[in-house]
Amino acid sequence: MTDLGHRFTADSVGRALDLVGERWSLLILREAFFGVRRYGEFARTLSIPRPTLSARLKTLVDAGVLDRVDPVPEYRLTAAGRDLFGAVVTLMQWGDRHLAGPEGPPILLRHNDCGEIAETFVACGHCGGAIATDRVTPEPGPGFR
Template structure:
């Protein structure tokens, strides 16, 4: 097996967590995915301290995850931000399975194409097979040092 020890200092998971791994950032993204765009809506829905909200929004805008659109300031997802939807939904589904109370998950997602409740899986774009820890092997990528 190839030595992938570099993953502890230069991996994409670590870089992504540096940007969106903080609680408020993920909750801002969740709200964005479900249509929240205005500062006051984020503040109200999240009960987040306003200085924290301002700082997190600035970070997400500076990183290209959200875009601030004027004249009435709104924060909209960029393509990079929309690409985080799968990660957030997967995290939500994990929380529903392992952390929800006896009454069940607080939010469900209905899939528009088939009308069923969505059960998210990570799948291979080439063959459609499910991606699990036992079905993949890490190997050096183009950024390997």
């Protein structure tokens, strides 16, 4: 097996968590996915302290995850921000499966194309096969140091 000790210095998971791994950042993204655009709406729906909201929005804008659009400031997801949807939905469904109360999940996602409640899974973009810990082998990539 190849030594992958470098993953601790050139780790994409760590870099992503540095940006969006904090609770409020993920909750801001969740709200943005479901249509919240304005500062006041974020503050109301999340009950987030305003200085924290300002700081997190600035970080997400500076990182290119959200765009701030004027004249009435709105925060819109960029392509990079939209690419985080799968990660947030996967976290949501994990929480539904392992942490929800006996009444079940608080939010369901209905798939517009087929009309069914969506269940996500991680799949290979080439063959469509499920990706799981026993079905992949980590190997050095182009950023290997």
